[in-house]
Amino acid sequence: MTVLVQTPKDWTKILWKRQSFQDNYIPPASFLSSLRRNSNFKPQTYWPLVLLSCAITQHISTIFIFLSIFVWIQQSKLDPRTMVWITGGSSLVGYAIWEVLDSISVKTSERYANRLKALKSSILIFLALMSLTPVLRTLTAATSSDSIWALTSILFILNTLLADYSALKNAGQVQGRLTSVLSMNAAMSASIVLASRLTADIAVFALILFSVQVFTLYPFLRHRLKASSTIIQGTTTMLLSILAVALTASLSWTITFLLSIGLLLITFLAPAFLVWAQKYKNEIRGPWDVAVPKVN
Amino acid sequence: MMDPISIAMISDFFHPNVGGVENHIYMLSAKLIHKGHKVIVITHSHAPDRVGVRWLLPSLKVYYIPFLPIASSATLPNFFTSLPYLRTILLREHIHLIHAHASLSSIGHEGILHSHLMGIRTVFTDHSLFGFDDAASILTNKLLAGTLRNVDAVICVSHTGRENTVLRGELFERSEDDPSRLVVRENVYVIPNALVADQFKPGPPRSTETINIIVLSRLAYRKGIDLLVATAPRICAAFPNVKFIVGGDGPKLIDLLQMREKYLLQDRIELLGPVRHGDVRSVLIQGSIFMNTSLTESFGIAILEAACAGLYVVSTKVGGVPEILPEDMISFAAPEEDDVVRAISEAIEIVMAGKHDPLRAHERVRTFYDWEDVATRTEVVYDTVIKSPQMELWERIQRQLGPFAGPIYTIILIVDCVFFLFLEWWMPREDLHYVTHHWDQAKYKEVRSLFACSEISAHNVLD
Numbered sequence: 001m002t003v004l005v006q007t008p009k010d011w012t013k014i015l016w017k018r019q020s021f022q023d024n025y026i027p028p029a030s031f032l033s034s035l036r037r038n039s040n041f042k043p044q045t046y047w048p049l050v051l052l053s054c055a056i057t058q059h060i061s062t063i064f065i066f067l068s069i070f071v072w073i074q075q076s077k078l079d080p081r082t083m084v085w086i087t088g089g090s091s092l093v094g095y096a097i098w099e100v101l102d103s104i105s106v107k108t109s110e111r112y113a114n115r116l117k118a119l120k121s122s123i124l125i126f127l128a129l130m131s132l133t134p135v136l137r138t139l140t141a142a143t144s145s146d147s148i149w150a151l152t153s154i155l156f157i158l159n160t161l162l163a164d165y166s167a168l169k170n171a172g173q174v175q176g177r178l179t180s181v182l183s184m185n186a187a188m189s190a191s192i193v194l195a196s197r198l199t200a201d202i203a204v205f206a207l208i209l210f211s212v213q214v215f216t217l218y219p220f221l222r223h224r225l226k227a228s229s230t231i232i233q234g235t236t237t238m239l240l241s242i243l244a245v246a247l248t249a250s251l252s253w254t255i256t257f258l259l260s261i262g263l264l265l266i267t268f269l270a271p272a273f274l275v276w277a278q279k280y281k282n283e284i285r286g287p288w289d290v291a292v293p294k295v296n
Numbered sequence: 297m298m299d300p301i302s303i304a305m306i307s308d309f310f311h312p313n314v315g316g317v318e319n320h321i322y323m324l325s326a327k328l329i330h331k332g333h334k335v336i337v338i339t340h341s342h343a344p345d346r347v348g349v350r351w352l353l354p355s356l357k358v359y360y361i362p363f364l365p366i367a368s369s370a371t372l373p374n375f376f377t378s379l380p381y382l383r384t385i386l387l388r389e390h391i392h393l394i395h396a397h398a399s400l401s402s403i404g405h406e407g408i409l410h411s412h413l414m415g416i417r418t419v420f421t422d423h424s425l426f427g428f429d430d431a432a433s434i435l436t437n438k439l440l441a442g443t444l445r446n447v448d449a450v451i452c453v454s455h456t457g458r459e460n461t462v463l464r465g466e467l468f469e470r471s472e473d474d475p476s477r478l479v480v481r482e483n484v485y486v487i488p489n490a491l492v493a494d495q496f497k498p499g500p501p502r503s504t505e506t507i508n509i510i511v512l513s514r515l516a517y518r519k520g521i522d523l524l525v526a527t528a529p530r531i532c533a534a535f536p537n538v539k540f541i542v543g544g545d546g547p548k549l550i551d552l553l554q555m556r557e558k559y560l561l562q563d564r565i566e567l568l569g570p571v572r573h574g575d576v577r578s579v580l581i582q583g584s585i586f587m588n589t590s591l592t593e594s595f596g597i598a599i600l601e602a603a604c605a606g607l608y609v610v611s612t613k614v615g616g617v618p619e620i621l622p623e624d625m626i627s628f629a630a631p632e633e634d635d636v637v638r639a640i641s642e643a644i645e646i647v648m649a650g651k652h653d654p655l656r657a658h659e660r661v662r663t664f665y666d667w668e669d670v671a672t673r674t675e676v677v678y679d680t681v682i683k684s685p686q687m688e689l690w691e692r693i694q695r696q697l698g699p700f701a702g703p704i705y706t707i708i709l710i711v712d713c714v715f716f717l718f719l720e721w722w723m724p725r726e727d728l729h730y731v732t733h734h735w736d737q738a739k740y741k742e743v744r745s746l747f748a749c750s751e752i753s754a755h756n757v758l759d
Binding site: 013014015016017018023024026031032034035283284286287288289290291292293294295296 | 425426427428429451454455456457459460462463479480482483484485486487488518520522523526589591592594612614615616618619620621622630631632633634664665669673676677
């Protein structure tokens with residue numbers, strides 16, 4: 001094949017014409033010229049990340065609040081009847097906050113229907129729990145307590161890992177993903193096996209009612225709050241963390257210490273670590289990537 | 297012209313499967329045999345009866361090793377199990393050089409890993425493009441990087457493919473003059489695919505009253521079938537004299553059927569189902585425009601076949617596609633619905649105005665690509681590799697592969713050596729059943745001249 005002598009400038013990125021370069025010739029200027037690094041990369045800054053980590057802090061705090069309440073009830077330091085009243089009261093407060101948030105975004109007619117639905121389901125849950133309490137109390141009677149503690153830990157870890165920490169984009173549209181459903185189920189199973197360690201029916205009822213409030217209803221509220229202002233989020237996080245630390249403080253100083261360290265790490269150090277680790281981000285894009293078809 | 301050597305092609309992808317890689321290996325082997333080399337192919341067996349040793353025209357010996365494929369005809373990467381087979385085959389056939397194909401072929405990777413133990417040189421051809429951002433790519437890219445630490449030369453099928461392979465296989469090292477700069481290794485080549493132009497002769501001239509648009513592709517997401525589904529109704533509405541003929545099968549077939557039903561285009565869009573490679577030309581010559589909507593493509597042999605059969609080509613501008621044809625034979629579109637419609641409309645106008653001459657296009661493609669040329673260029677690579685000094689084991693161990701995969705690969709290398717020494721003791725070389733007879737070149741040439749069209753007949757046998 002006859003080929004003309006070419007200078008490096010003449011090299012073109014084509015295969016159909018034989019060029020006068022060796023097959024292993026690397027064109028210095030054009031090789032990898034279409035490579036783009038970190039093209040879609042938006043660097044994260046510290047404080048927004050701290051704010052995002054608040055949801056995780058809140059979640060862990062609620063788990064420890066729940067555990068402290070369990071220990072208190074089990075050691076008869078807290079009367080189950082008081083606990084039922086506290087749960088009822090905080091439910092009402094939570095519902096009031098929900099209503100306030102609803103009044104901003106949702107239409108009046110829908111709100112009325114929503115209220116009826118909420119009333120109906122709360123009565124249903126209340127009655128169902130009431131009737132199931134004796135069964136739940138003896139559910140794991142044949143199992144040793146050690147296994148229950150281990151199982152509970154695993155289930156709560158699962159719950160923390162799978163929980164949905166995202167903020168709610170459009171109000172009213174609560175779409176549960178599979179992982180968040182799994183997470184909720186893990187938490188409910190954990191509280192049921194814990195409750196089965198209690199001796200009185202009323203104690204079991206109080207604990208499970210509390211767990212329903214903390215692990216199923218509160219996450220909905222947290223989604224809504226997350227979409228709202230920074231101050232509200234910061235305050236709730238502060239309140240919950242302090243409550244968790246204060247409640248554990250009455251039980252064990254070691255746990256209190258570990259919990260406070262853990263919460264501080266998650267809220268303040270972990271975002272800093274992520275910001276630092278971003279300098280290792282290396283996303284490579286080029287013509288070899290599978291194109292994304294744009295269809296109207 | 298180099299001295300004749302014995303070459304073993306190793307890949308999971310070979311006849312009786314059909315596809316780009318399979319065809320590439322077969323055609324390259326045939327041309328190398330014509331040039332006087334001895335070529336064998338090593339692949340895995342196919343149930344139920346494609347086992348043992350087979351011969352294909354022209355004098356190509358194929359070893360089918362008993363390995364089970366897991367998915368899409370690829371075998372599990374297990375690093376050691378093929379060594380007893382490969383050692384025996386490579387020694388008894390007196391192989392000088394192995395040529396592994398395709399980055400998802402684990403048997404090819406193993407060939408590269410083991411061959412050095414017997415002083416056999418290695419070449420690797422990469423046929424596909426991969427991304428970097430999903431778990432599967434990260435894993436396979438690391439496997440590739442580990443294998444390419446040991447290879448003597450790498451061949452890619454397009455310039456874009458080479459850029460991709462260099463990054464994936466980490467085929468660069470610090471420059472000797474300036475340690476802060478990275479330079480690509482000297483042993484990375486670009487040698488394109490080719491096609492047998494005689495198999496894709498244009499059909500008789502067509503009237504321009506109705507224009508048939510041909511689509512021949514696997515009906516999968518990566519082939520951009522979503523774009524076809526979105527654009528076909530719009531083109532049918534805009535041009536009443538246009539028809540679509542779609543060949544191929546795959547998961548997106550259902551989308552096409554639904555689209556056809558929704559817009560009542562049963563008489564305008566013909567679905568052929570799977571098309572055998574031998575029937576491709578007969579489908580191509582029914583149309584005058586070839587439409588390719590791939591989202592990624594390393595070389596795009598289907599485009600070339602269509603252009604060779606005299607069709608005007610419209611393609612998405614992805615991967616290595618812009619490199620394979622001159623701009624006056626192909627229209628490019630961005631992978632967007634509107635742009636594809638625009639490009640097709642322009643192509644229809646070009647064809648209706650009679651500005652595209654199929655016979656001239658065929659003659660031009662004939663001069664672009666030729667397997668003879670590919671074989672000659674591959675021979676240069678072989679020659680360079682054979683003449684270069686072989687890498688020592690210590691050098692192979694030293695080549696860094698990161699803190700995690702590095703030690704694993706070092707262990708694999710050392711265990712491989714120990715396994716090899718065990719086999720040397722267990723199955724001594726003296727006891728092997730060596731091949732003493734092969735096709736005599738003079739006899740081969742004589743027979744070949746009898747069957748002047750042996751290439752075509754060989755191909756018919758394959759199909």
